[in-house]
Amino acid sequence: MTVQSPPLSAQRRRSAGWIGALTSTDHKRIGLNVAICSLGFFLAGGVMALFIRAQISQPNNHIVSDQTYTELFTMHGSTMIYLFVTPMAVALAVYLVPLQIGASEIAGGRTTLTGFWIWLLGGLTMESGWLAGGGSGRAGWFSYTPLSEAQYTPGIGQDLWTLGVILAVSGTVLMAATVTWTIARHRAPGMALLRMPVFTWTALVSVLMVVGSFPVLVVAMILLYLDRTAGTHIFVGYTGAIDYQNMFWFYGHPVVYVMFFPYLGCAAESIAAGARKRWFGYKAFVASMIMFSVLSMSVWGHHMFTTGGNVNEAFAFTSTLLLVPAGIEYFDMAGTLIGGAIKLRASLLFGLTFFLQFLIGGLSGIWIASPVLDYSNHNTYFIIGHFHYTLFAGSIFGFFAGVYHWFPKVTGAMLRERLGKLQLVVMIIGTNMTFFPMFILGQEGMVRRISRYPQHPGWGTLNLIESIGAGIIALGVLIFLYNVWVSLRRRVPAGADPWEGQTLEWWTSSPPPPLNFPEPLPPIRSYAPLQDLREEAEERQRQQEEAPA
Amino acid sequence: MIIPALISTRHEYWSLAHVYAPIAIGVFAIVFLVVLVSILRYHRRSRPARWHENNPVEAGYAVLLTLVAVFLLYLTFGHEHRVDTVANRQKPSLTIDITAARWVWQFSYPKYGIVQRSGMVGNQPLVVPTNEAIRFNMTSVDVIHGFYVPELEFKHDLFPGSVQSQVLTFTRTGTFPGQCSVFCGLRHPEMVFRAVAMTPSAFAAWARSKQRTRS
Numbered sequence: 001m002t003v004q005s006p007p008l009s010a011q012r013r014r015s016a017g018w019i020g021a022l023t024s025t026d027h028k029r030i031g032l033n034v035a036i037c038s039l040g041f042f043l044a045g046g047v048m049a050l051f052i053r054a055q056i057s058q059p060n061n062h063i064v065s066d067q068t069y070t071e072l073f074t075m076h077g078s079t080m081i082y083l084f085v086t087p088m089a090v091a092l093a094v095y096l097v098p099l100q101i102g103a104s105e106i107a108g109g110r111t112t113l114t115g116f117w118i119w120l121l122g123g124l125t126m127e128s129g130w131l132a133g134g135g136s137g138r139a140g141w142f143s144y145t146p147l148s149e150a151q152y153t154p155g156i157g158q159d160l161w162t163l164g165v166i167l168a169v170s171g172t173v174l175m176a177a178t179v180t181w182t183i184a185r186h187r188a189p190g191m192a193l194l195r196m197p198v199f200t201w202t203a204l205v206s207v208l209m210v211v212g213s214f215p216v217l218v219v220a221m222i223l224l225y226l227d228r229t230a231g232t233h234i235f236v237g238y239t240g241a242i243d244y245q246n247m248f249w250f251y252g253h254p255v256v257y258v259m260f261f262p263y264l265g266c267a268a269e270s271i272a273a274g275a276r277k278r279w280f281g282y283k284a285f286v287a288s289m290i291m292f293s294v295l296s297m298s299v300w301g302h303h304m305f306t307t308g309g310n311v312n313e314a315f316a317f318t319s320t321l322l323l324v325p326a327g328i329e330y331f332d333m334a335g336t337l338i339g340g341a342i343k344l345r346a347s348l349l350f351g352l353t354f355f356l357q358f359l360i361g362g363l364s365g366i367w368i369a370s371p372v373l374d375y376s377n378h379n380t381y382f383i384i385g386h387f388h389y390t391l392f393a394g395s396i397f398g399f400f401a402g403v404y405h406w407f408p409k410v411t412g413a414m415l416r417e418r419l420g421k422l423q424l425v426v427m428i429i430g431t432n433m434t435f436f437p438m439f440i441l442g443q444e445g446m447v448r449r450i451s452r453y454p455q456h457p458g459w460g461t462l463n464l465i466e467s468i469g470a471g472i473i474a475l476g477v478l479i480f481l482y483n484v485w486v487s488l489r490r491r492v493p494a495g496a497d498p499w500e501g502q503t504l505e506w507w508t509s510s511p512p513p514p515l516n517f518p519e520p521l522p523p524i525r526s527y528a529p530l531q532d533l534r535e536e537a538e539e540r541q542r543q544q545e546e547a548p549a
Numbered sequence: 550m551i552i553p554a555l556i557s558t559r560h561e562y563w564s565l566a567h568v569y570a571p572i573a574i575g576v577f578a579i580v581f582l583v584v585l586v587s588i589l590r591y592h593r594r595s596r597p598a599r600w601h602e603n604n605p606v607e608a609g610y611a612v613l614l615t616l617v618a619v620f621l622l623y624l625t626f627g628h629e630h631r632v633d634t635v636a637n638r639q640k641p642s643l644t645i646d647i648t649a650a651r652w653v654w655q656f657s658y659p660k661y662g663i664v665q666r667s668g669m670v671g672n673q674p675l676v677v678p679t680n681e682a683i684r685f686n687m688t689s690v691d692v693i694h695g696f697y698v699p700e701l702e703f704k705h706d707l708f709p710g711s712v713q714s715q716v717l718t719f720t721r722t723g724t725f726p727g728q729c730s731v732f733c734g735l736r737h738p739e740m741v742f743r744a745v746a747m748t749p750s751a752f753a754a755w756a757r758s759k760q761r762t763r764s
Contacts, residue, residue, distance in 0.1 A: 241709075281607050294605055321618050341597040367569050378704060
């Protein structure tokens with residue numbers, strides 16, 4: 001009997017090798033390309049962070065010049081946000097969403113591919129500023145006007161930074177748009193919206209926010225570019241400065257949640273798989289994701305409490321209300337664990353660490369959502385500690401939960417569990433050494449973006465601890481890279497479903513073939529169709545045992 | 550008529566912080582314990598439970614969360630009203646104009662004709678009397694700067710083209726560091742100053758001696 005292979009439209013007219021890999025419209029290839037490139041940016045941004053920590057490890061160091069320091073913190077933040085955490089979140093969605101909803105392709109694969117290229121071009125444009133005479137972008141990752149105007153930050157480096165943001169963010173919008181379109185139009189028969197897996201829901205609200213808010217940043221950056229190069233005076237005076245901040249944070253707060261939700265989805269899927277129980281409270285979870293995204297589009301003014309240019313009560317109100325959907329997520333996490341048959345895998349442990357460490361970022365976030373508390377802690381290391389607990393101690397741990405969960409699916413090979421747990425322990429130690437003392441330093445008045453603090457010799461000890469912690473984080477990242485290398489060199493085959501997966505991506509082979517599902521899909525009656533099959537089989541077996549002989 | 554007590558931003562900050570902090574620590578402890586106990590209890594089981602929903606419990610929990618949010622907002626709005634509104638209705642006994650520039654602080658006392666300059670051009674402190682309401686009029690001549698004195702647990706941004714006011718009160722005598730809190734370019738780390746708070750009589754003596762040396 002011959003096996004009829006499906007029409008491989010994704011493979012038609014594809015060249016092999018590098019060119020083929022970089023021009024493929026297969027969502028898995030594009031997702032992987034974005035992920036690999038953004039991991040490269042992550043390593044670059046991490047090296048910048050190590051230089052920053054070296055410079056401020058003592059009150060009056062002269063490891064890098066003041067000029068270089070301003071470039072380092074600008075490019076560290078810009079690289080991590082525009083080029084790593086956000087695009088990685090979208091990359092996860094591009095790779096996983098079509099698989100999870102039983103689609104054979106992403107909608108508009110050429111658009112996704114175009115988005116990838118525009119984003120990458122933007123990243124390279126931004127980083128090419130390092131080669132520019134006069135230095136790279138150096139007005140901070142949010143580059144407030146008037147500082148970012150040509151008068152105060154002259155030079156081509158800041159121009160390249162502005163162009164880079166325009167391109168990188170535009171590319172991200174294109175990729176996110178195709179994910180939205182895929183969810184709208186390409187769900188498999190039976191895959192109702194309220195049967196989409198947990199990760200897909202987190203991805204959906206993220207890509208909706210990308211499409212809804214990121215274009216505002218593109219416009220702001222085009223206007224800034226005109227101000228810098230064409231002699232316009234758009235962001236002039238007090239109102240101009242406030243306009244810029246409103247536009248920036250209308251992007252800049254939703255992006256925080258784009259950098260959170262998909263990683264929450266990673267943690268949730270890995271915890272559900274590890275507890276061998278489907279995610280608890282699905283409907284409340286979906287409702288909380290929608291409430292979360294609606295609120296997070298309306299909290300941007302809490303970045304501007306000290307400007308006198310916004311209604312602080314309104315933004316304190318929306319920001320504090322965020323504790324409601326966030327609290328529901330934690331309840332669902334606990335409800336999934338309780339009653340489970342927990343297997344302590346690296347992915348589950350990374351997922352739980354995500355929840356616990358993110359909580360420190362979340363609780364400190366509710367703190368600074370109060371204007372009176374923010375008047376003191378704004379722009380100090382308290383803020384740096386807060387958002388690194390959400391972005392690094394949170395999202396990055398969620399990212400690694402996802403990596404340990406889906407690496408077997410993507411590559412067909414298992415990652416080494418023991419190396420994964422070693423990496424986890426090293427990174428927990430490094431993360432908390434680096435970021436916890438920041439709350440104390442910020443409370444004592446250490447402001448961000450200073451390369452030296454000779455008038456405060458007492459801050460040296462905590463800063464030294466933080467810098468050592470940064471080195472320990474770097475060690476954890478090296479352990480991860482070694483794990484990937486060794487796992488791909490000496491492969492332990494994963495099979496289609498190494499974890500008793502609950503969602504459709506575990507139905508197909510690892511890695512999935514072009515067009516994803518050569519076999520017919522199982523019936524889709526819930527957000528965990530493979531778990532349904534398993535439970536039905538158990539039920540049948542139980543009935544057979546109970547049936548009288 | 551009752552003369553209201555002076556509003557201290559430091560006092561407002563700490564009285565609010567002393568409510569927020571225990572709640573935050575308590576929430577973290579509860580979540581940490583739940584995760585730890587669940588792992589210890591359920592990691593040897595062979596068969597997971599099937600239940601995955603309990604709508605009444607979830608709804609009750611959501612109501613509880615909303616009540617917590619309402620409680621925190623009630624407290625916050627009260628304190629914010631005092632700092633943002635009531636404080637600024639106080640009649641100040643002294644007005645100080647702060648002008649920030651890259652990378653200089655200029656504190657001028659129109660009543661006395663005194664001008665103090667700190668940052669890259671000098672080290673003349675911001676001198677203030679304690680337990681008196683002081684109106685600060687803040688502006689910048691170039692980019693955005695931030696007037697931040699950790700002792701006050703307060704900061705405010707200074708913009709070109711806008712003069713913004715805040716009435717503040719120092720409650721303790723002493724010398725306190727202050728710093729620009731908004732990144733303003735290459736010499737941002739050097740845009741520092743000291744605030745010297747002294748008793749009103751000592752302040753009056755300082756102002757007189759300062760005026761003498763000027764004339």
